[in-house]
Amino acid sequence: MSVPARPFDSFVIFSVMRSGSNLLERYLAQYDxxxxxxxxxxPVFIGRKGQTVLFDVSCDTARHNPAALLDAIAAAQPDTVNGLRYFPEHVPEAMQVLLEDPRCAKIILTRDPLSAFVSLSIAQFSDIWLIGSEKDRLPLSVPLSLGAFEVYKAQHKHYFAQIEAGLAATGQAALRIDYTDLGDMTRINDLAMALGAKAPRKTLEASIKRQNPAPLHAKISNYAEVYAALGLPAPETLPEAEPLSQNESQVKWVWPRHYYVCDHRPLAFAxxxxxxxxxxxxxxxxxxxELRTGLKLGDVQNWAARNKAAHVISVLHHPLDRLYAAFMNKIFSTAPDAFQKIRSILETRYQIYLPRNAQQIDRETYTVEDQRTAFHQxxxxxxxxxxxxxxxRQDCSWQTQAALADIFAQIMPITHFLRVEQLxxxxxxxxxxxDIPPIWAGLKTFRHRPFAFDLAEIYTDQTEALARAAFGEDYTRFGFENWRPGYAAFDVSLPSSA
Structure with a gap:
């Protein structure tokens, strides 16, 4: 008797972040x-965070030759229907390869854009992307930017339109599922069997939990300001909710996680x-x-109660060094962890001229004067x-050190501000x-790769004036003088044995 051919050899979940793709993937992985x-x-890993090689194919190879990775997976696991998740931020060349393969099932997972955007905003704000237990849930609310939401919707509309066009051009049909269907066992079984699972399941293990189950109005801290623009129910028609203010969210739920505390020494780092x-x-x-981090508010409070005269230290950079590092790492850069969307907005609205490829600078076409102008803008x-x-959004990359110190102060105040050049x-x-052994002197100092343009090359009196206008509180509170080369004398240290 011949074994019936399976319907597909692979599958892709086309979705956007915070639409339930992680949960769907974990459900499907439970099917034989x-x-x-x-x-x-x-762009920065293969499959899982921190993994840069899979079946002998490197991340760099996968970026330039997506088919090589897909072929390697098929060869290594020929008896299973192998699946992946694909987001708009992923390697664009891979989308075409996936769309053109009729043996690759296309799952389109959707979610209400506003709910997905709010969930993404909360995850970015808290830096918490998955929880595995109800006790780890943090009740958060965030302000909603109407402008940012409109950009978000437009980008994702274009993304899904590309997918639909690819399907239409190749005569393929998609398997469609919505975020609201993820709790429906029948829908998940139907999807798994359509992909080629060997048998349906009676139950599924949910190894991750929904992070933000509160009603939408409780998750938007400025709901009263935005409901009319988005056609949402008026606040007075909704049940009573107690949305946390942004400040309460930061203090009670997010910021305690950033502390590092020594359990047997009165020493902590913020x-x-x-x-x-x-x-x-x-x-x-x-x-x-013993060094601990990722703490909850009660953990920090208990540690502070046991260490009344603790040294809570932090490190200050000159405001101009901080601003230039933010500009070069998040705006000038074209690396995967840079803010490409904000970069595009600044180019359009602020007419900032930036090189297309920040890794390869031609100083004849992009000059020191261009760099100075871009940084000033x-x-x-x-x-x-x-x-x-x-x-x-007011990103932490360019928020003032004074503002961040004030947030810490509401939990456990910083007692010692150290200057980076004096460490x-x-x-x-x-x-x-x-009474700590002399450890610091044994650390080995490394420096990051220098920026394409050094701050000293573009610094002028106007640079200083603009920095003071943006970061005046840092200059005043911490007594910074005008910038000069050498402020950021220390970069990165690791144990000398490394």
Whole structure:
């Protein structure tokens, strides 16, 4: 007796972030005959975060030759229908390969755009993307930017239109499912059997939980301002809700996770800037004391109660160094972790001229003067953004250190602000004060790859004036003088044995 041919050899879930694709993938992986491999064409990893090689195919190869990765998977796992998730942010060349393959089933997973946008905003704000237990749920609300939401809708409308056009051109049909169907066992069974699962299931294990089950009006902190524009129910017609203010959300739920505390020493670290975490945590991990992070509010409060005279340290960068690093890493850069959408908006609205490829700069076509002008325009944007005059989020990358310190102060105040250029002096002094062995001196100093343009090349009196206009509170509160080369003398430290 011949075995009936399976309907498909592979499948792709076309969706957007926060639409339930992770849950759907975990459901489908429980069916005999199906395999789910995650975000195969994410620009910075293959399948799962931190994984850069799969079946001997590297992330770089997958970006330039998507078919090579798909062929390697098929060869390694020929007896299963292998699936992946694809988002708008993924490698664009892969979409065409997937759409043109009739043996690849196309699942289109949709969700109400507003609900998905709010969920994405909460995840970006909290940096919590998955929870596996009800006790890990954090009740959050965020402000909704109408302008950002309109951009979001337009981008995703274009994304799904591309998919529909590809299907129409090749005469293929999609398997369609909505976020609201993910709790329907019959719908999931039907989908799995259509893909080629060997048998339906009676139950499915939900290894992740819905993060934000509250009603929409409880998750939008400025609901009263936006309901009319979006055609939502008027606030007075809705049941009573107690949405958390943005400030309450930060203080009670998000910010305690950022502390690093030593369990057997009166020493804690509150990082204001991302690139200062690595040297300080490298040092703290070697201090003879258990180091903990990712704490809840009660954990921090209990630690503070046990350590009344604790040293809670943080590290300050000169405001101009902070702003330039934000500009170069998040706006000038074209790397996957840069803010490509905000970059595009700034190019359009602020007429910022930036090179198409930040990795290969031709100084004849993109000059030092171009770079100076672009950075000055970015400083004007930051001043307007922090004053609430734009519809772009106030990202932590360019928020003032004073504002971030104020948030920490509502939980457990920072007692020692160290200057980045003085760490080699201040940390050894702290070691002596707390009877810590001389660890810092044994750390090895590394530097990141230099920026395409050094700040010293473009710095002028106008640069300083614009930085003071944007970050005046940092200059005043922390007593910063005008910028000069050498402020950011320390970059990254790791153990010398590394």
């Amino acid at each position: 005959g199906l395999a789910c491999l995650g975000e195969l064409f994410n 990082p204001l800037i991302e690139n200062t975490k690595q040297p300080l945590t490298a040092w703290l991990s070697l201090v003879p004391s 970015f400083l004007l944007f930051v001043a307007a953004n922090l004053a609430g005059e734009t519809d772009i 080699d002096h201040d940390i050894p002094e702290l070691e002596r004060a707390l």
